[in-house]
Amino acid sequence: MATFDSTAVRLKTGEEITVRCAEGNDAEALLEMTRSVIAEGRHHLTKPEEFNATAEEEKNWIHQVSQSPNRLILLAEIRGEIIGMLDFHGGEKKRLRHTGSLGMSVQKNWRNRGVGSVLLAILLKWASNHPELRKICLEVFADNEGAIGLYRKAGFRTEGRLVHHVRMEDGSYTDLIQMCRFV
Ligand SMILES: CC(C)(COP(=O)(O)OP(=O)(O)OC[C@H]1O[C@@H](n2cnc3c(N)ncnc32)[C@H](O)[C@@H]1OP(=O)(O)O)[C@@H](O)C(=O)NCCC(=O)NCCS
Numbered sequence: 001m002a003t004f005d006s007t008a009v010r011l012k013t014g015e016e017i018t019v020r021c022a023e024g025n026d027a028e029a030l031l032e033m034t035r036s037v038i039a040e041g042r043h044h045l046t047k048p049e050e051f052n053a054t055a056e057e058e059k060n061w062i063h064q065v066s067q068s069p070n071r072l073i074l075l076a077e078i079r080g081e082i083i084g085m086l087d088f089h090g091g092e093k094k095r096l097r098h099t100g101s102l103g104m105s106v107q108k109n110w111r112n113r114g115v116g117s118v119l120l121a122i123l124l125k126w127a128s129n130h131p132e133l134r135k136i137c138l139e140v141f142a143d144n145e146g147a148i149g150l151y152r153k154a155g156f157r158t159e160g161r162l163v164h165h166v167r168m169e170d171g172s173y174t175d176l177i178q179m180c181r182f183v
Pocket of ligand 1: 037043103104105106107110111112113114115116117118138139140141144145146147148149150151153
């Protein structure tokens with residue numbers, strides 16, 4: 001089971017947020033936040049109509065992650081409201097168990113205040129204390145400048161570019177950038 005103690009962090013704007021692992025009873029609120037970010041439509045592979053998880057399924061997913069030693073769902077919370085999440089899963093095959101991938105999102109009205117940086121820093125600290133994890137990776141749309149800026153600042157470097165990997169509804173294509181960093 002992955003362990004991480006709930007921690008309070010002050011943002012550069014002065015607000016204090018709590019970062020903790022997701023629990024079963026976060027399912028509804030987490031679904032709601034994920035739905036609202038996906039509904040923005042621009043930088044996610046999943047389209048709103050493809051995101052149909054029920055609260056029960058979300059709860060089961062959270063439970064499975066909480067039982068795994070190399071998976072983690074971090075939540076950023078303020079006054080009981082979930083404002084950000086980071087989902088990490090480590091490799092399953094023995095030769096990939098030193099690697100893992102993350103995805104993250106912050107509620108629109110809470111962006112650019114440091115929430116994403118805090119979630120990422122906490123994940124990297126947890127990963128660097130993990131007995132197996134050595135390399136953390138992610139994929140990001142090539143035109144997602146804000147996210148790429150955040151990842152670069154956190155020490156991630158581009159390792160690959162999947163050209164025209166994403167086909168948008170208007171027929172245009174977007175490249176997918178693979179970024180990684182060692183811990
Ligand atoms: C990407 C995301 C998680 C960042 O969260 P956030 O809380 O806004 O991030 P932070 O405020 O901690 O960090 C912002 C950092 O990103 C970088 N950044 C932001 N906008 C930028 C831009 N337009 N160009 C370059 N860098 C930018 C800066 O380094 C900034 O740090 P600074 O404020 O110290 O200069 C958030 O924008 C989000 O949820 N976006 C929608 C979902 C998404 O795209 N997820 C990523 C999928 S891979």
